[in-house]
Amino acid sequence: DSGVTQTPKHLITATGQRVTLRCSPRSGDLSVYWYQQSLDQGLQFLIQYYNGEERAKGNILERFSAQQFPDLHSELNLSSLELGDSALYFCASSPSAAGGYTFGSGTRLTVV
Amino acid sequence: GDSVTQMEGPVTLSEEAFLTINCTYTATGYPSLFWYVQYPGEGLQLLLKATKADDKGSNKGFEATYRKETTSFHLEKGSVQVSDSAVYFCALTNFGNEKLTFGTGTRLTIIP
Numbered sequence: 001d002s003g004v005t006q007t008p009k010h011l012i013t014a015t016g017q018r019v020t021l022r023c024s025p026r027s028g029d030l031s032v033y034w035y036q037q038s039l040d041q042g043l044q045f046l047i048q049y050y051n052g053e054e055r056a057k058g059n060i061l062e063r064f065s066a067q068q069f070p071d072l073h074s075e076l077n078l079s080s081l082e083l084g085d086s087a088l089y090f091c092a093s094s095p096s097a098a099g100g101y102t103f104g105s106g107t108r109l110t111v112v
Numbered sequence: 113g114d115s116v117t118q119m120e121g122p123v124t125l126s127e128e129a130f131l132t133i134n135c136t137y138t139a140t141g142y143p144s145l146f147w148y149v150q151y152p153g154e155g156l157q158l159l160l161k162a163t164k165a166d167d168k169g170s171n172k173g174f175e176a177t178y179r180k181e182t183t184s185f186h187l188e189k190g191s192v193q194v195s196d197s198a199v200y201f202c203a204l205t206n207f208g209n210e211k212l213t214f215g216t217g218t219r220l221t222i223i224p
Contacts, residue, residue: 033212048210048211056211
């Protein structure tokens, strides 16, 4: 157990639907990062939150949004889903970037 | 912007062979460098890291040395085992840019 908890582990949904992925960071870590891993795009940074505030944005589609709550857990919302959104979505947390991240085990999203 | 280039895979070796996976980077300043490993069906685990030039990161028999003159961070292991079969990712973070920038990953398969 890495200390970063992601739920659900697997999600199957239809095109056009909306889903929410949840991440609880390791205790004490203020930063949460979301990454998408797909076969053709590799690991792509989506967004970072630090202590409730958006800190950095990467290749995140407008259909996707995220937030970090006062208890530091984070949610990634994916809407108007397309087949191409099928991927592994990872959450990671860190106390500081120089120390490296701790990753969760990911949520596998399948859009049918 | 920052980028990481790593050796294309897949790489297949016999047990007890010597392993090198090449990684070079492009970044301004003094990035921190990482190797992450992803075992089948799992999330990414930090394997080792180095935060300044000439630092050597090591873990589980793997080593990598931060070479600023060649902008490289090659991963090595003297004698690989079947259990080392996984995908290996080279990555960096940089001052003012806390997100991890990943290479494309190298799939390693060790045959008995």
